[in-house]
Amino acid sequence: xxxxxxARGGPLAPAxxxxxxxxxxxxxxxLAGAVLAALWSFHFVDSVIGDNVANTLLGHDAKGxxxxxxxxxAVFAFVSGLAGTFTACNVAAFGAVVPLVxxxxxxxxxxxxxxRPLGRLAIGMVVVSGLYGAxxxxxxxxxxxxxxxxxxxxxxxxxxxxxxxxxxxxLVFVWLGLAALRLVPDPLAGLERRFPGARLVVLGALxxxxxxxxxxxxxxxxxxYAAQTHNPLYGAAVFVLQSLGNIVVMAVLFALLxxxxxxxxARWLVxxxxxxxxxxxxxxxxxxxxxxxxxxxxxxAMFGYGWYPTAPW
Numbered sequence: 094x095x096x097x098x099x100a101r102g103g104p105l106a107p108a109x110x111x112x113x114x115x116x117x118x119x120x121x122x123x124l125a126g127a128v129l130a131a132l133w134s135f136h137f138v139d140s141v142i143g144d145n146v147a148n149t150l151l152g153h154d155a156k157g158x159x160x161x162x163x164x165x166x167a168v169f170a171f172v173s174g175l176a177g178t179f180t181a182c183n184v185a186a187f188g189a190v191v192p193l194v195x196x197x198x199x200x201x202x203x204x205x206x207x208x209r210p211l212g213r214l215a216i217g218m219v220v221v222s223g224l225y226g227a228x229x230x231x232x233x234x235x236x237x238x239x240x241x242x243x244x245x246x247x248x249x250x251x252x253x254x255x256x257x258x259x260x261x262x263x264l265v266f267v268w269l270g271l272a273a274l275r276l277v278p279d280p281l282a283g284l285e286r287r288f289p290g291a292r293l294v295v296l297g298a299l300x301x302x303x304x305x306x307x308x309x310x311x312x313x314x315x316x317x318y319a320a321q322t323h324n325p326l327y328g329a330a331v332f333v334l335q336s337l338g339n340i341v342v343m344a345v346l347f348a349l350l351x352x353x354x355x356x357x358x359a360r361w362l363v364x365x366x367x368x369x370x371x372x373x374x375x376x377x378x379x380x381x382x383x384x385x386x387x388x389x390x391x392x393x394a395m396f397g398y399g400w401y402p403t404a405p406w
Contacts, residue, residue, distance in 0.1 A: 112367040115274045122270065122375045126382025130391050132404045133383075138179045139309060147176040147311055155311055160318045163327060169318075170331035173311035174338020181387050182259065182307045183339050185266060185380040186300045187346070207347050213290045215340070217297025222304050222336040223329040226319065230328025233320035238306070239313070248396040251308055258306030259388035262299050266381030273374040301336050306388075 112118060147155035150172045160166045177183055229236060237254040244250060272279040284291045304312070315335060319328040362369045386401070394401040 110367055110370075111274050112371045115276060118274065118371060118375060119271070119276070119378060122378035123382040126379045126384075127386050129379070129383045130386040131402045133181055133387060133391075134404065134406050135181055137406065138181065138184075142179055143176040143309065143311060147172055150175070156314065160314070163322075166315065166318055166327075166331055167334055169311075170315050170334035171338040173309075173315055174335040175341055176311060176338075177307075177309045178339060178342045180307075180309050182255065182303055182309060185263065185384045186303070186340060186343055187376075187380065210290070210293050211344055211347060213293040214297035214300065215337070217294040217299075218301035218336050218340070219297075219333050221298045221301030222332045225301075225305055226328040226330070226332025227325035228328075229316060229332070230319050230323060230325045233323070238308075239316060239320060246397040248393070248398070249308075251313075252392060255306040255308045256388050256392055258302065259384050262302055262306075263381045263384030263386075263388065265299060266377045266384060268381075270374045270377030270381060273370055273377065300340065303339070304332055304336060 144155060151158075151169070155169070155173065155176070160169055229238075233239060237250045240250040242250045244253070268277060268280070271277045272281075281292045281295060284295070307313075312335060315331060319331050322328070362372060390399065391401040391403065393399055
């Protein structure tokens with residue numbers, strides 16, 4: 094079963110054959126990811142968007158005000174997750190939008206058919222983020238992600254962890270895109286045959302894995318506080334809340350795409366042969382290429398390791 098099959102909840106119809114110009118689609122998608130990596134402004138999304146959203150929702154300076162208790166930490170976790178929706182360490186999650194859009198006779202059918210796969214996505218995400226939160230609370234600053242050390246030309250150790258984690262996740266996204274086009278073997282096909290819906294759980298685990306590399310300042314503040322408690326249950330809880338905050342906007346987008354125009358977008362996806370595969374593959378390829386190039390090419394270039402073009406803003 095391919096990625097598009099799990100998106101539809103059943104076997105592919107004959108009309109779901111890969112598009113004829115698969116090579117061109119791959120090249121254009123990778124180029125789009127590369128352009129996005131060059132144009133991306135981490136200052137704008139982290140500070141202008143992220144900080145302002147968090148400051149508005151919390152009612153105070155999110156960075157400058159100390160977290161003063163477990164309840165405040167829980168609120169901060171969810172709000173900072175929501176504020177980090179469009180950061181470079183989370184935006185790749187939007188590559189999962191297309192597989193969750195569903196058809197249905199009524200809006201209740203369409204909404205229910207969207208919430209079920211979204212629930213599977215959340216399961217994988219919660220398991221990974223919760224486990225990492227528990228480990229992080231126990232190990233604290235022994236993890237590179239909380240280290241203040243630098244190497245070489247001043248490259249922070251925590252950014253090396255981010256580069257490795259997001260590089261791996263980005264490559265997985267690229268592979269899923271290529272597998273959707275049937276250019277490479279599908280590594281999840283056997284698992285999906287045995288456990289229908291497992292693909293979305295794995296995808297959710299990848300989204301939860303974003304926290305393992307995330308250098309977003311507000312998340313770093315939350316992580317530091319959770320590590321100071323040395324309480325693995327609390328660490329797991331706030332990391333789960335952080336991940337849930339990360340996907341609120343994405344979940345709303347799923348619902349809107351499903352319900353808008355009485356499911357018009359879902360019908361459009363399957364109206365022509367290969368369209369669902371094309372859009373799904375492109376979404377994963379663009380997200381994956383952006384993630385790999387941003388974190389493993391552009392980021393090192395910022396510290397003198399190689400070169401990559403960047404926009405002046």
